Amino acid sequence: MADRVVVGGALYDGGRLLAARRSAPPELAGRWELPGGKVEPGESTEQALVRELREELGVESEALERIPGEWPLKEGYVLQVWTARLVAGEARPLQDHDALRWLGPQEIDAVDWLDQDRPAVAEAARRLAAGRGGGEEPGSS
Numbered sequence: 001m002a003d004r005v006v007v008g009g010a011l012y013d014g015g016r017l018l019a020a021r022r023s024a025p026p027e028l029a030g031r032w033e034l035p036g037g038k039v040e041p042g043e044s045t046e047q048a049l050v051r052e053l054r055e056e057l058g059v060e061s062e063a064l065e066r067i068p069g070e071w072p073l074k075e076g077y078v079l080q081v082w083t084a085r086l087v088a089g090e091a092r093p094l095q096d097h098d099a100l101r102w103l104g105p106q107e108i109d110a111v112d113w114l115d116q117d118r119p120a121v122a123e124a125a126r127r128l129a130a131g132r133g134g135g136e137e138p139g140s141s
Helices: 045-057 105-110 115-129
Strands: 004-013 016-022 036-038 060-072 077-088 097-103
Touching: 004 045, 004 060, 004 115, 016 045, 016 115, 036 045, 045 060, 045 077, 060 115, 077 115, 097 105, 105 115
Parallel strands: 004 077
Antiparallel strands: 004 016, 004 036, 016 097, 060 077
């Protein structure tokens, strides 16, 4: 049986990346993650990401591109991460989180990321530093 996908969102706005601090379950509480959740039957990962960011943060977003790779979570689940841009709303911690922080490229390591999020966060930070956060076009060369 295939692993169930949990989608995480590297949500960009204004040259910053959103970090969300877990409030539950107890073994994850207090650590930071890219927000998201389980892909439901019949949903694409992009649709699930947009829905999860709406439910967890109260924002409208647009999925942009998948960060290569997938990372094991608890048994039977894998994490896939997509970059996304904030379209409308102001992010608020509505579900599973008690704090949010917008981090600039030099602040990415200022929070204690969950281990499974670290590789995707590193790639999201590289893209942000290269001017690829939030769908802005990098400067012409």
